[in-house]
Amino acid sequence: MKGLLVSGFAAIGIGTGAMLTLHAEAGLDPLHSVISEYAFQESGWLLPASLTLFAVGSALIAEAMRRTGVNRWVVGLLLAWGASMFLIGAFPTDPPGLPLSLSGGIHRYAAFAAFLVMPVAGLLLVKARIRYAKAMKILCALALGALVLVVIPYVVRMFGIPLTNDDIPAGLTQRAVVVTELGVLALAGLSMLRHSLVGRPAVRQA
Template sequence: MPGTRSSGLLALGGIALAAVLAVLGHLEVNDNLDPWSLTVSDFAVSDRGGVIDTAMAVLAAATVVLLPALRRAGTGRFAGALLVAWSGGLLAAALVPTNEPGLPMDTAAYVHRYASVVAFLALPVAGWLLAPRLGGRAAGWVRGLALTSLVLAAAMIWSAYPGDRELIGLVERLLILAEVALLAVVAGTLLRHPARRDHGVVAPNERRAPASTGCHNSMIGEVTPARGA
């Protein structure tokens, strides 16, 4: 399906652009910011409205581009709703800033935090639900990345509360890397193997039995005389 391939290509382009912008956002900030102990949001607030915020918005848009193609592949409503939650959480985090590092959290910072939590948890669960529709090696990659993301999300929650933010910046960046990779695998699979309604995305090495086999066997049974007749 040309539309499905176009969706995959546009989404991959958006993911790549978001990755480049995020890297640039880290290079342009104050040298006093420590990426191991400070989150991406801490970097973004130092350059409000800059490239990191733009990267989050671009990544949200890239996900939205995939939704029609995934719907044609027969993905369930719950998986689609989770992808919308991921996109909405990213967009909310981009629009509503957290507080400056070291300052007490205000209402905007709490909105930013919980929008990020929703996004980080929604995508791996959506990926796990999408995996059976992707087929082949893509399904295994998506499941592995989904589990990795959930483990890293749990580690980040531990660091944010009882862990006294120990290495929270490193854990969050690994989490983002795993989730962006998951999204890229989904987009790449749609680009290489078009979605088929009610059958998901079928890899070339997945062979289906001919539809007429059952009917053919039935006809053989009908015309073959019974033993002893």
Template sequence: MIESLRGTSARRLFTALAWVGLALTVLLAVVGQIDPDPYLDPFALTVSDYAVADRGGVTDAAMMTFGASALALLMALRNLPRGAIVLLGVFAAGMFVAAIAPTDPGTHLSGTGQLHRYASVVAFVALPLAGLLLTRRAPDLLGRAIGWVRGLVLATGVFMVAMLVSSTVGDRLLVGLAERLLLTTSVVLMAALVTRAGSPRWVRTRSPLA
């Protein structure tokens, strides 16, 4: 009984920390879009372009808090499928690396700029894959939120493809808009998972460790 109460208290604590991380992520991201230069075009420039104008500022901090919220989610949930644990860990690591490794203005990237880009790509591929894996391997854990998670995974994939097309063959047309939609759906997807972390169902149900 005591161990169960301790486990419940720890889960609630880390769930609360995940919510704090997400709230800070949203707040810092919004401030980061306004603070560096109000004349930057959010439709044409990516969040990383904004980070260049505010190196080490709120945009980088937002990436750190987003990664930290994923780690808090992992600490709150002890019965996730192993694949989901790995993918959420990869997402967190990608966010930390992207925040630490400086990017470059324009399209010509240095070594650290390439590291920033690929860390971001890996992170935002890993998060929806984690959500997709949970819908397939642990639907009982998601409960009524499973439909939302599926929809958010699909939306994230669509915006990811849109950003890829824009940045490769689309002459970066509306690349900033596509990325911001991708980031928004990613934050909402994480919020959906954190919401379920606060449900007793996560504790009562054992998921397949695969």
């Protein structure tokens, strides 16, 4: 189990490094530019590489949790998050100004799925009273709050109100979701690494 967790953290760490490198080299405005736009930069290949590493890290941590008897819903949600991360990287969004394509649609809804399932997994772990539950609860609340801010502009546009990312801090809110959810994943892994589940019967599979 320890090997799975260490490998998972390594994948997440390398993925984070790739993402930071992409941001540094692209030179876009992180306040308004969403992460998907970085795919169109010269170093854009780092985006799917980073997301794939996040997916691998999540799968490894999920497997470690499965082996310790953690609730199967938590394991499934972590795997769903990883699968969504992979789809986000495999199906790039559309360039600005173009109508929504199949690839862009998969990208968009996979991102929404990923943003939603990780806080749910985290709250299930909080309910099970794992180590770092208090910090995880805070991160889940921040992730859900940021997700609401991400969704609001899409709802506004559905009513025909023109709103561009330059009018709102779209990049900031999206990054807040990603950072907090990576934090939830990291705490989940750390709780297993310490192997110290307080309410262990509550997280065992039925």
